[in-house]
Amino acid sequence: MKIDWDRRTCARKGHVTYAPDEDGLRARLHAETALGGAWRCLRCGDFVLGEPHGSGPADHAPLVPRGKVLRDLFILRFLAIERAVRGVFIVLVALAVWKFSNSQDSVRRLFDEYLDVFRPVFKHFHYDLDHSPVVGTIQKTFGYKHSTLMLVAVLLLVYALIELVEAVGLWYAKRWAEYLTVVATAAFLPLEIYELTEHVSYLKIATLLLNILAVLYIALAKRLFGLRGGRKAFEEERESASLMEVEESAGVPAGAA
Numbered sequence: 001m002k003i004d005w006d007r008r009t010c011a012r013k014g015h016v017t018y019a020p021d022e023d024g025l026r027a028r029l030h031a032e033t034a035l036g037g038a039w040r041c042l043r044c045g046d047f048v049l050g051e052p053h054g055s056g057p058a059d060h061a062p063l064v065p066r067g068k069v070l071r072d073l074f075i076l077r078f079l080a081i082e083r084a085v086r087g088v089f090i091v092l093v094a095l096a097v098w099k100f101s102n103s104q105d106s107v108r109r110l111f112d113e114y115l116d117v118f119r120p121v122f123k124h125f126h127y128d129l130d131h132s133p134v135v136g137t138i139q140k141t142f143g144y145k146h147s148t149l150m151l152v153a154v155l156l157l158v159y160a161l162i163e164l165v166e167a168v169g170l171w172y173a174k175r176w177a178e179y180l181t182v183v184a185t186a187a188f189l190p191l192e193i194y195e196l197t198e199h200v201s202y203l204k205i206a207t208l209l210l211n212i213l214a215v216l217y218i219a220l221a222k223r224l225f226g227l228r229g230g231r232k233a234f235e236e237e238r239e240s241a242s243l244m245e246v247e248e249s250a251g252v253p254a255g256a257a
């Protein structure tokens with residue numbers, strides 16, 4: 001299924017029309033109908049009744065993200081939401097670790113009390129709670145030093161902060177956020193791969209794949225680190241975009257107007 005990002009966006013935000021000063025282009029973007037004049041939308045190409053939203057030289061036309069650029073924006077926003085959700089989740093985990101580090105002793109007492117209550121019950125079913133791996137893991141957690149737990153909480157908060165900053169920057173398609181995302185995500189890849197060698201889960205595999213794809217996609221599509229011509233090519237692409245949009249909407253091959 002091919003998604004028409006242009007039409008979807010117009011349906012949500014409305015059309016964008018522009019009357020260029022150049023006569024040739026102007027004539028191609030304009031149509032007289034029985035209901036009055038209509039202008040061609042720079043994004044989706046539909047003719048829209050009424051006055052144009054703007055006018056002036058063609059290369060001053062508003063930059064309307066469409067086609068590939070618009071698709072890139074959608075992908076960046078998907079990544080932004082994914083990062084925001086992950087960031088909030090990690091903040092909650094950090095808070096839980098911090099709370100636990102402060103009430104470690106009372107939680108341990110509570111746990112031991114429950115253990116005493118349930119020990120005979122489990123014994124009845126021939127289950128030895130004192131040698132259960134789950135109980136062992138929990139008891140080991142109680143053994144962690146307060147300072148260790150605080151350090152874990154702080155590291156988790158720093159990680160969450162990076163994710164949240166990435167989320168905001170990616171949502172607004174900021175170039176620094178794209179760099180931050182690529183660098184930070186790539187930096188954590190070895191850790192994610194190490195995690196997989198310890199314990200394999202679908203969620204971990206999915207996260208790893210998503211992060212690898214995100215790094216490759218952003219670096220290539222946004223021409224980071226000098227890839228595909230780098231920043232210069234990226235900006236040239238943007239500058240010529242507004243004129244090209246008008247020409248393309250008018251059905252003129254780029255450069256022929």
Ligand SMILES: [Zn+2]
Binds near residue numbers: 015044046
């Ligand atoms: Zn439109």
